[in-house]
Amino acid sequence: MPKKHIVILGAGVIGLTTATLLQQEKEFEVTVIARHFPGDLSIDYTSPWAGAHWRSYATNDDSRLIEYEKKTFHHFWNLAKASKNNSGIMIVDGFDYWDRLPDDFSEPWFKDFSPEYRHLDKGELPIGVEFGITYKTVTINAPVYLNYLLHTFLSLGGTTQRANLSHLYDCIKNDTDIVINCSGIHSKTLGGVEDTNVYAAKGQTIVVQLPRSHVNWTFERYSAGCGSGGIAAGGVITYVVPRDNGEVLLGGTYVEHDYSPEPDLEEASAIVQRCLSTRPDLLPHDQTNLVIKKNCVGLRPCRKGGMRIDAEWIYLENFEKKILIVHNYGHGCYGFQSSYGAALDVVKIINSSMFNSKI
Amino acid sequence: MGGSLSEIALAFEAAVRKDSGNSDAWMLLGNTQAQNEKEEAAIRALQKAVEMNGNNLTALMSLAVSYTNESYDQQAYLMLERWITAKYPDVVTRTAPMNNRDIHSRVTELFIQAAREAPEGQNMDPDVQVGLGVLFYGSGNFDKAVDCFVSALNTRKDDYLLWNRLGATLANSGKSEDAIEAYHKALDLKPTFVRARYNLGVSCLNIGCYSEAAEHLLGALSMHQIGSDNGEIKNVSSSLRDTLMRAFKMMEREDLCEKLRTSINVNQFRDEFDF
Numbered sequence: 001m002p003k004k005h006i007v008i009l010g011a012g013v014i015g016l017t018t019a020t021l022l023q024q025e026k027e028f029e030v031t032v033i034a035r036h037f038p039g040d041l042s043i044d045y046t047s048p049w050a051g052a053h054w055r056s057y058a059t060n061d062d063s064r065l066i067e068y069e070k071k072t073f074h075h076f077w078n079l080a081k082a083s084k085n086n087s088g089i090m091i092v093d094g095f096d097y098w099d100r101l102p103d104d105f106s107e108p109w110f111k112d113f114s115p116e117y118r119h120l121d122k123g124e125l126p127i128g129v130e131f132g133i134t135y136k137t138v139t140i141n142a143p144v145y146l147n148y149l150l151h152t153f154l155s156l157g158g159t160t161q162r163a164n165l166s167h168l169y170d171c172i173k174n175d176t177d178i179v180i181n182c183s184g185i186h187s188k189t190l191g192g193v194e195d196t197n198v199y200a201a202k203g204q205t206i207v208v209q210l211p212r213s214h215v216n217w218t219f220e221r222y223s224a225g226c227g228s229g230g231i232a233a234g235g236v237i238t239y240v241v242p243r244d245n246g247e248v249l250l251g252g253t254y255v256e257h258d259y260s261p262e263p264d265l266e267e268a269s270a271i272v273q274r275c276l277s278t279r280p281d282l283l284p285h286d287q288t289n290l291v292i293k294k295n296c297v298g299l300r301p302c303r304k305g306g307m308r309i310d311a312e313w314i315y316l317e318n319f320e321k322k323i324l325i326v327h328n329y330g331h332g333c334y335g336f337q338s339s340y341g342a343a344l345d346v347v348k349i350i351n352s353s354m355f356n357s358k359i
Numbered sequence: 360m361g362g363s364l365s366e367i368a369l370a371f372e373a374a375v376r377k378d379s380g381n382s383d384a385w386m387l388l389g390n391t392q393a394q395n396e397k398e399e400a401a402i403r404a405l406q407k408a409v410e411m412n413g414n415n416l417t418a419l420m421s422l423a424v425s426y427t428n429e430s431y432d433q434q435a436y437l438m439l440e441r442w443i444t445a446k447y448p449d450v451v452t453r454t455a456p457m458n459n460r461d462i463h464s465r466v467t468e469l470f471i472q473a474a475r476e477a478p479e480g481q482n483m484d485p486d487v488q489v490g491l492g493v494l495f496y497g498s499g500n501f502d503k504a505v506d507c508f509v510s511a512l513n514t515r516k517d518d519y520l521l522w523n524r525l526g527a528t529l530a531n532s533g534k535s536e537d538a539i540e541a542y543h544k545a546l547d548l549k550p551t552f553v554r555a556r557y558n559l560g561v562s563c564l565n566i567g568c569y570s571e572a573a574e575h576l577l578g579a580l581s582m583h584q585i586g587s588d589n590g591e592i593k594n595v596s597s598s599l600r601d602t603l604m605r606a607f608k609m610m611e612r613e614d615l616c617e618k619l620r621t622s623i624n625v626n627q628f629r630d631e632f633d634f
Contacts, residue, residue: 313533357527
């Protein structure tokens with residue numbers, strides 16, 4: 001059987017993870033087409049701006065997302081433990097803090113999944129925090145991990161092409177068999193998709209440089225307006241995500257339908273203040289203040305109804321052939337932590353679709 | 360299991376051993392193997408049938424279908440060209456030569472001409488529609504192929520082969536639910552039709568119902584056992600076995616894959632699957 005040619009649109013964490021998993025299968029030859037690749041910095045390219053750490057927001061009845069995030073966690077955990085770890089992933093203590101214990105609080109689904117999950121004792125809670133949990137989790141140095149994915153994909157024989165497409169079908173050539181849309185936020189406007197359920201939730205963060213290994217924990221703090229589900233529109237959320245190279249990312253904001261690329265400097269200093277007041281030990285003993293290395297703004301690719309992962313056959317008259325169109329986008333604020341499981345599902349969907357019936 | 364396709368195939372095999380020059384016996388053996396989801400064996404027998412009688416219309420058409428299933432598209436179009444030349448020589452002589460056109464468009468043009476000769480309702484030749492359907496199917500034009508098979512079914516409502524062809528065409532154009540309906544029609548007409556059951560399994564795989572797919576595929580495989588019911592199968596259909604293996608993989612059941620690698624005996628799966 002000749003290899004099936006797959007074109008993937010988008011080189012964010014979703015596109016590159018999907019590309020890598022498919023290129024590993026001997027039946028497929030994958031090309032990633034994108035406007036931006038790892039190393040690029042643009043408001044149109046969300047992934048490098050991500051925190052990122054593993055903290056599930058899946059509701060207890062969202063079995064699909066839970067499955068994705070479980071699989072991704074195992075994958076990240078193994079990468080972090082690998083003897084040669086060049087993926088930018090590290091294992092840390094995770095903390096979730098609630099200023100007020102929500103009336104409707106119920107244990108998150110990962111209570112029985114995350115290693116060493118437990119409630120925090122009163123003495124362990126920061127000032128102003130009423131309730132908290134802790135568990136082992138991972139943080140991901142987003143730019144490093146994206147480079148790692150791209151490198152892995154290329155070393156498996158995958159190819160890339162830089163292009164700015166206005167229609168999904170523009171990437172189809174004579175030898176194309178499968179197209180996978182991983183265009184994230186662009187699925188809102190991309191021709192052939194134009195998903196009106198897609199919208200941006202702007203997030204602002206700060207990167208500071210600290211001595212390596214000074215921070216070996218990550219936290220999220222839910223203040224006024226946050227429900228039991230954690231991150232939400234209108235709520236004040238604060239988080240710290242350390243990276244393997246000593247960079248520490250401080251966040252954040254969550255503003256729906258805001259597409260502006262400029263950071264708000266007042267907001268930036270408010271974020272720093274919130275982080276320091278939650279965990280004063282963020283500041284090394286020999287430093288009097290945190291030096292901002294970079295202000296970051298990213299547009300989370302959100303989607304009403306959650307991420308879209310499905311497939312459909314289309315027949316293209318001008319090529320006289322049928323093409324499988326697969327979608328994998330709309331991962332909102334959980335793109336990294338669901339990326340591997342979602343990509344595994346795409347591989348499964350494609351493999352299922354490849355069986356031919358006999359006339 | 361009396362009257363299974365495997366047993367019928369054995370009978371035809373005995374017949375061609377006795378009379379190896381009998382084109383129709385080879386044709387019947389080939390058709391049985393194809394229905395039994397053993398395409399390679401079908402092609403070998405149908406090639407013999409055509410070798411013994413170059414104008415065996417049924418064998419030519421069946422061989423075109425089998426070649427299409429195996430993606431030997433050029434050979435399939437050649438068989439259809441031989442079929443139309445044998446059955447409608449006038450159409451071929453009256454149609455202007457089309458030496459500069461590729462074989463697919465040339466043969467398609469001849470079939471369209473033949474279809475025009477017989478206006479609908481009057482002596483419409485359903486085999487011309489079937490041939491056209493195969494041609495459109497081969498080029499991936501499934502909507503037109505569906506139209507042809509549906510049109511042929513209008514005059515041959517009880518043709519289980521046609522129901523299966525319609526189903527497979529629908530399935531390959533992504534209409535799995537409609538396909539499943541057509542397969543059920545075929546199986547109502549011929550419960551021992553292994554290919555339709557195999558296709559039913561494939562459609563279940565396509566829509567992500569892996570366990571159901573495995574049941575249909577096991578059901579199809581069980582029809583390959585001959586005589587006693589100890590579950591052993593000889594001359595296993597590789598497409599059935601491979602597809603079942605993929606279904607187990609999709610179920611993320613390495614234990615079932617290992618069982619299947621060790622033995623093709625279907626009885627070892629009966630405690631978990633209903634078939």
